[in-house]
Amino acid sequence: xxxxxxxxxECREKEGMTQEALAQKLGVTRQTIISIESGKYxxxxxxxxxxxxxxxxxxxxxxxx
Amino acid sequence: xxxxxxxMLKLGFGLIAIVLGLALNILGxxxxxxxxxxxGNWLMYIGFMTLVIVLLRKIVAKKxxxxxxxxxxxxxxxxxxxxxxxxxxxxxxxxxxxxxITMPYYMFLSYLICALLIVLLLSYxxxxxxxx
Numbered sequence: 001x002x003x004x005x006x007x008x009x010e011c012r013e014k015e016g017m018t019q020e021a022l023a024q025k026l027g028v029t030r031q032t033i034i035s036i037e038s039g040k041y042x043x044x045x046x047x048x049x050x051x052x053x054x055x056x057x058x059x060x061x062x063x064x065x
Numbered sequence: 066x067x068x069x070x071x072x073m074l075k076l077g078f079g080l081i082a083i084v085l086g087l088a089l090n091i092l093g094x095x096x097x098x099x100x101x102x103x104x105g106n107w108l109m110y111i112g113f114m115t116l117v118i119v120l121l122r123k124i125v126a127k128k129x130x131x132x133x134x135x136x137x138x139x140x141x142x143x144x145x146x147x148x149x150x151x152x153x154x155x156x157x158x159x160x161x162x163x164x165x166i167t168m169p170y171y172m173f174l175s176y177l178i179c180a181l182l183i184v185l186l187l188s189y190x191x192x193x194x195x196x197x
Binding site for chain 2: 027028029031032035040041043044046047
């Protein structure tokens with residue numbers, strides 16, 4: 001499955017956060033953040049909720065199908 | 066299963082292997098022309114190595130992050146390995162039909178397990194690096 005909307009990179013850069021910092025905050029590896037940003041990997045619901053929480057927005061605000 | 070429970074399981078396996086190996090050696094059970102001279106010696110070796118690896122990991126190894134992407138890729142790699150097992154078995158059946166495999170059973174299984182571990186490792190690394 002491919003995501004039609006993926007604003008993770010945009011949100012991260014807006015917050016001035018590095019991939020490493022976001023990965024540490026979410027408890028995943030930096031490669032996972034890279035994969036999600038490049039659209040290679042679709043995060044699970046749990047990770048998507050964590051990402052949304054980290055940016056203070058909803059899941060729909062970052063990802064979409 | 067959490068980390069301490071897994072470690073206890075591994076330590077238990079190691080100890081049981083050593084005790085079983087000692088018992089087999091004392092009772093004189095098992096072939097003497099085996100890979101490690103006897104089945105008992107081999108079991109003790111496996112048990113000892115298990116204990117050493119578990120203890121070294123506990124003492125030396127750093128905390129490694131294992132996230133959902135790695136678990137996902139590992140599940141995919143296991144599926145590929147399972148398919149490889151079926152394919153290898155099929156090829157071996159044909160090869161055995163053409164020219165019977167005469168090597169000892171323990172050697173045969175050792176090679177098979179090594180081959181499967183290599184397939185698992187390679188498929189995991191390749192999937193992790195290039196596909197996900």
